[in-house]
Amino acid sequence: MKPDLFESPDYYNLDDLLSEEHKLVRDAARSWVKRAVSPIIEDYAQRAEFPNEIIAGLAEIGAFGPYIPEEYGGAGLDQISYGLIMQEIERGDSGVRSTASVQSSLVMYPIFAYGTEEQRKRFLPDLASGKKMGCFGLTEPDHGSNPGGMVTRFADKGDHYLLNGAKLWISNSPFADLAVVWAKNEEGRIHGLIVERGMEGFSTPETHNKWSLRASATGELIFDNVKVPKENLLPGKNGLGAPLGCLDSARYGIAWGAIGAAMDCYDTALRYAKERSQFGKPIASFQLQQKKLAEMITEITKAQLLAFRLGQLKNEGRATTAQISMAKRNNVDMALKIAREARQVLGGMGITGEYSIMRHMMNLESVITYEGTHDIHLLITGADITGISAFK
Numbered sequence: 001m002k003p004d005l006f007e008s009p010d011y012y013n014l015d016d017l018l019s020e021e022h023k024l025v026r027d028a029a030r031s032w033v034k035r036a037v038s039p040i041i042e043d044y045a046q047r048a049e050f051p052n053e054i055i056a057g058l059a060e061i062g063a064f065g066p067y068i069p070e071e072y073g074g075a076g077l078d079q080i081s082y083g084l085i086m087q088e089i090e091r092g093d094s095g096v097r098s099t100a101s102v103q104s105s106l107v108m109y110p111i112f113a114y115g116t117e118e119q120r121k122r123f124l125p126d127l128a129s130g131k132k133m134g135c136f137g138l139t140e141p142d143h144g145s146n147p148g149g150m151v152t153r154f155a156d157k158g159d160h161y162l163l164n165g166a167k168l169w170i171s172n173s174p175f176a177d178l179a180v181v182w183a184k185n186e187e188g189r190i191h192g193l194i195v196e197r198g199m200e201g202f203s204t205p206e207t208h209n210k211w212s213l214r215a216s217a218t219g220e221l222i223f224d225n226v227k228v229p230k231e232n233l234l235p236g237k238n239g240l241g242a243p244l245g246c247l248d249s250a251r252y253g254i255a256w257g258a259i260g261a262a263m264d265c266y267d268t269a270l271r272y273a274k275e276r277s278q279f280g281k282p283i284a285s286f287q288l289q290q291k292k293l294a295e296m297i298t299e300i301t302k303a304q305l306l307a308f309r310l311g312q313l314k315n316e317g318r319a320t321t322a323q324i325s326m327a328k329r330n331n332v333d334m335a336l337k338i339a340r341e342a343r344q345v346l347g348g349m350g351i352t353g354e355y356s357i358m359r360h361m362m363n364l365e366s367v368i369t370y371e372g373t374h375d376i377h378l379l380i381t382g383a384d385i386t387g388i389s390a391f392k
């Protein structure tokens with residue numbers, strides 16, 4: 001792969017709106033990605049393997065639990081810092097950002113928000129340091145966009161719960177030490193349970209043959225009469241709103257992360273267009289190529305402003321689920337379109353692993369589908385503005 005020459009576009013001087021802490025956190029993540037992710041990521045993606053060697057570095061830049069309080073091992077940062085970290089990591093690779101998002105917002109967040117003090121102390125510091133890795137089991141083979149239909153169930157057996165069922169498409173599952181699993185009790189109410197590797201009847205087969213998020217491990221969670229200790233139930237919140245609350249936090253991070261992938265594609269295409277000559281002139285001098293590049297920077301700038309304002313609302317505790325849906329949907333769609341256009345600017349070179357664009361493009365096909373599909377987020381906006389749900 002070519003050396004990482006990334007220069008971040010900031011067309012509307014967004015840096016002026018960031019605090020010194022935001023910039024420090026962002027720059028630390030940026031230089032770590034250049035140093036530790038860019039040189040190795042293409043090779044891992046080609047081999048369809050998760051780079052275990054970057055776990056310690058992710059923990060060091062605060063990517064595991066950026067907004068979880070320091071007393072539990074988190075970085076104690078605000079939501080804009082969290083977003084900036086996700087942006088920088090996804091600039092490197094969406095699969096690496098997925099690992100960080102799952103660990104932070106889908107594993108640490110529910111333990112922090114819905115767990116007991118004992119559960120927080122027992123699990124959060126090891127998750128923050130990367131000593132333990134987690135995954136989040138909501139999606140099932142027959143229930144994706146409609147997680148409320150889930151059939152994974154647990155029964156109260158007096159001194160323990162007995163868990164049965166299966167989850168599909170679970171990021172980090174093949175290597176996770178623990179899983180936050182959403183299952184129905186005997187009354188049909190959804191609860192979160194912490195299932196730990198080594199519990200009898202619990203297995204995590206890997207899903208192979210993905211053309212997308214190849215540097216992220218994806219798999220199943222299978223529960224065959226797993227005895228889960230009663231102290232592993234998350235007591236703080238139940239019902240579908242509990243997992244959806246985690247998704248709000250992860251989707252917010254994705255809204256920022258997708259900007260990173262788009263910035264990388266734009267930056268690569270701009271540099272290439274200025275260096276590559278055809279018909280005796282740089283291809284950047286042709287109007288058709290300028291149109292592509294000008295539209296890319298316009299869309300990136302709009303997405304940056306959307307994410308920044310959402311971050312302010314999130315810091316104030318005012319960001320709604322529907323506002324988060326809008327930003328996730330818009331920014332991922334924007335990034336995918338930019339990846340496709342940027343790929344064309346590079347001509348034939350764009351399809352090779354010499355450049356990051358094709359990898360970003362393939363990754364974004366998952367990002368536009370997971371954490372609520374592009375269609376479902378549109379319907380969430382539709383329901384919010386009309387008061388009528390068109391999808392359930």
Ligand SMILES: Cc1cc2nc3c(=O)[nH]c(=O)nc-3n(C[C@H](O)[C@H](O)[C@H](O)COP(=O)(O)OP(=O)(O)OC[C@H]3O[C@@H](n4cnc5c(N)ncnc54)[C@H](O)[C@@H]3O)c2cc1C
Pocket residue numbers: 102135136137138139143144145146168169170171172213218366369370371372373374375376379390391392
């Ligand atoms: C790489 C990857 C990693 C993932 N990681 C995780 C994870 O860590 N944990 C986890 O729990 N899940 C994870 N997922 C699952 C992901 O969240 C689901 O794939 C997603 O929610 C969509 O579900 P589905 O694939 O079953 O598609 P379906 O729900 O079957 O949808 C198929 C199509 O139908 C459309 N559709 C569905 N319902 C409606 C409707 N009412 N109106 C209009 N259109 C509709 C959808 O928009 C979509 O286009 C991951 C997925 C991928 C690909």
